[in-house]
Amino acid sequence: MPGSPLHAKNVGELTYPAGAPKIISDFRSRVNVRGGVRRSLHQGIDVAGPNGTRIIAAANGRVLETDVGSCWGPTVVIDHGNGWDGKRLIAAYGHLGQMQVVSGQNIRRGQLIGTLGDNQRDFRCIGGVRHLHFQLGRAWRGPEKGTFWGHMRYLQDGKRGTNPHQYWADGPNRVTCFEPGRSYPAGTLTYPVPCAGGS
Template sequence: MPRAPLAALLLSIACASSPAAEYPEMKTLTRDDPLYVQLQAELDTWYRLSLDRFTPSAERPIPSPLALFSYRRRTGEDLFSLNARLNLPYDTLVTLNAAASRAEFDSLTHVLVPTRPGLFVSDPPTTALEDMMLSSRVARGLTHERIVVQRGGRKAGLWFFPGEAFNAVERAYFLQILYDFPIVRGKITSRFGSRADPFTGDATFHNGIDIGAPEGTAVHAARDGSVAEVGTSPVLGTYVVITHPGGWQTVYGHLSAVAVANGAKVALGAVVGSVGSTGKATGPHLHFEVRRKGNAVDPFPLLAVKKG
């Protein structure tokens, strides 16, 4: 469906004191429930219109305005079983319900269900994922509507991007598999966060994770990207910084050797260097950092393979 000029349509939806009362509640996800039937009819119209490439836009029926239903999850129903039963993409469900992970969505008692697929982003964004979603789509000039919904007894302003879905980076971030483990065989010896300095014993903050491995072990790029920096420092020793889409960077420190150059494009799994003990290190290991817009974040939840 061709996109209209950028819009900010305010959609206010009546609110009440409990999740079940705020919106019409579907009791079952079967044809015996009239609200479920209505939902499927609305979605069928939307999907047919979005796939119609032949009827002039002026002659197409105008889809009904976005509406929301409530549904109380039954035992055994999780994100992916609901997305199949509701005929809605899972990213639509998690963004509307402000779930930062699959586990968080699966812990919800009541979920909100929209009559159109798309992405919902808090106004203003409150998470790195929402920041990524909003910035990339505003930059592309995509149509979006501003809506106000009631979640958990509170009003929330959201941007709605009709028909949009997670891109590859957003999907990986939500599923918490954004990066591959940078060493084929290695053991995490120190985690992200507060710790005692291994040299002085003083309290300090560790901006990454340490992965122990023998001297000379190959270190691999955790994701596709481009080499932003190759250098040395008193703390990190010899290091490599790789920039990835979406404002992300990974850092590889204490290397004994470097296999890439500044500006080089690297593929996931490409060798960027070798494990060493350069800089401030007690022994051979890799210091691995993940940065989002220059700020260090815990790499562990974002690794596809978790060692140690």
């Protein structure tokens, strides 16, 4: 429950625009997607959705990698360039059903990059609940994976995730839906799932 010791505070309480799907396991939360207790702090945000839910790019960028991890399942990694603070934003979009982009492809904010599928029981890290895991880091792991798995397979700093709530286009802790035709400040992010009535 919000306010319990299992829920870490970010900068402040999140605000959602109308139609934005809610986060079911937040950044630095100890609560997992099934409502149980995590062994370690969550390093991304989890947003559940029905089969076929569109996953969209949170900003302009270049696809660094598309991969099917043994635990994370289908995953797209995108270099979104520098954030408003001058620090790199590498995003891992994990637990997808289908991927709609390829490595090396340039993408635009709001572009379809994948969909959720019915594979939530096929990959252990998805935890039996269909959802997007969206995680930010500063450094891509690259093609040499070694024995790394989970978020560490994609982000060198996977155990020290970057707080996405600091980068929403409408301001810190203000989840921002993508709206076609709207201009967004450089170095900011929009929600990686469409909002009702949006894209």
